[in-house]
Amino acid sequence: MIEQKRSGCPINLTLEVVGDKWSLLIVRDMMFGNRRHFRELLTKSEEGISSNILADRLKTLLDQGIVTWADDPSHKQKGIYSLSEQGIELLPVLAQMAGWGFKYLDVTEELGIRAKLLSEGGPRMWAEFMDELRETHLGIRRKRKAGPSVGERLQAAYEKVVARKAKQG
Amino acid sequence: MIEQKRSGCPINLTLEVVGDKWSLLIVRDMMFGNRRHFRELLTKSEEGISSNILADRLKTLLDQGIVTWADDPSHKQKGIYSLSEQGIELLPVLAQMAGWGFKYLDVTEELGIRAKLLSEGGPRMWAEFMDELRETHLGIRRKRKAGPSVGERLQAAYEKVVARKAKQG
DNA sequence: CTAAACTGCTCTCGTTTTGCAACTGGTTGT
């Protein structure tokens, strides 16, 4: 099976790797939702990916070195998927897509709040979040900063919107 | 024909619009190669898109408001495709993808040089290039800056690599 | 004036990808 590239253009090559409707959603769920097991990715996804597609995409993400896999010592059947440095560095791509989508598409309030904050935060916030991801996915210690982490702030903002919407009915 | 969204997440919505292997390549060619006619997009593409796919993607890009269409007064059969503001603002997405691809994938030198410069140039350079695109695609005058434009600089760098490679044979 | 080349597509048809749903073989908790 010879994988032939259509061209050596970096944009094209990137699209050949993650240019489909699911791969980046899986990366998103690993980044922002901290989904690390197959079942978590399968059932806790907003969009409802099907299991064969998930299995296939995880395989190519592994092949590409975007994601790594390890045994979960607490459970013989479970594996833990982690983002590699290469995967973590997809964050700016996701952040730009999120910002563009937030600006131009019909985004729901609770799912858009993270995009808004991330877009406003800019490269500085992205770098901080990537450091947090390096800690959780690669085990690389980072310097603690005062106050809540970027991940915590995003999550808190999301939950706040959900709570408000629930109250309003 | 009811278009149902999988979710209201901005990343998902963006992927539903441009998350395929061709749409962003068309935008890329319009941005960096100034391809404005159907034939230009069809025949001058690095990757060799086929005509039915090109027609289909242009249709959805038009529907989405990423691209606009106008008659070419110089030729009764020609139409001119232009990027809208919404389309121009895909530049940061492309730039991030280009930067990531340049760093991690097997990019050829001549096709990677633009990505390198754009990545190094950062948001400031992107903003300048977007202003140039607003001029050529939207007809919005911009303040002239001294020296060559970003578009010219990228093109010159590309041609320099091509010339050097040709000499080396 | 005529013919060749060019224009933006559309059509056909075989191949590939998608996605639902059921199923497998094993593990864990009660």
Add this chain to the structure above:
DNA sequence: ACAACCAGTTGCAAAACGAGAGCAGTTTAG
């Protein structure tokens, strides 16, 4: 022992993709 949970796999129909030919009208070269 048994239900619930784990990571996938398999079968199949529908949809999307993609190469190539074709088309009606337009422009250009001789």
